[in-house]
Amino acid sequence: MEFNFSKTWFSVKCPKCFYSFDIQTFDIINESVVYCNNCKCQIEIINEDASGSRAKKQIENSIKDLNNTLKNLFK
Numbered sequence: 688m689e690f691n692f693s694k695t696w697f698s699v700k701c702p703k704c705f706y707s708f709d710i711q712t713f714d715i716i717n718e719s720v721v722y723c724n725n726c727k728c729q730i731e732i733i734n735e736d737a738s739g740s741r742a743k744k745q746i747e748n749s750i751k752d753l754n755n756t757l758k759n760l761f762k
């Protein structure tokens with residue numbers, strides 16, 4: 688059985704207005720960021736759920752890459 692990872696839903700909670708809504712891992716992988724449906728602020732995805740661990744890893748890797756890029760800029 689193939690697990691359709693991109694269609695996995697999980698809920699996030701806005702750290703600013705505490706509004707809860709569901710997002711798809713597909714959205715994270717493609718856009719790297721999500722925005723609160725209520726106050727439109729940018730939300731950092733922290734998903735402890737096992738089904739989202741791969742998405743989290745990808746986000747962490749992209750953040751690492753960004754950090755490395757920034758480090759190189761300020762060498």
Ligand SMILES: [Zn+2]
Nearest residue numbers: 701704723726
């Ligand atoms: Zn919000």
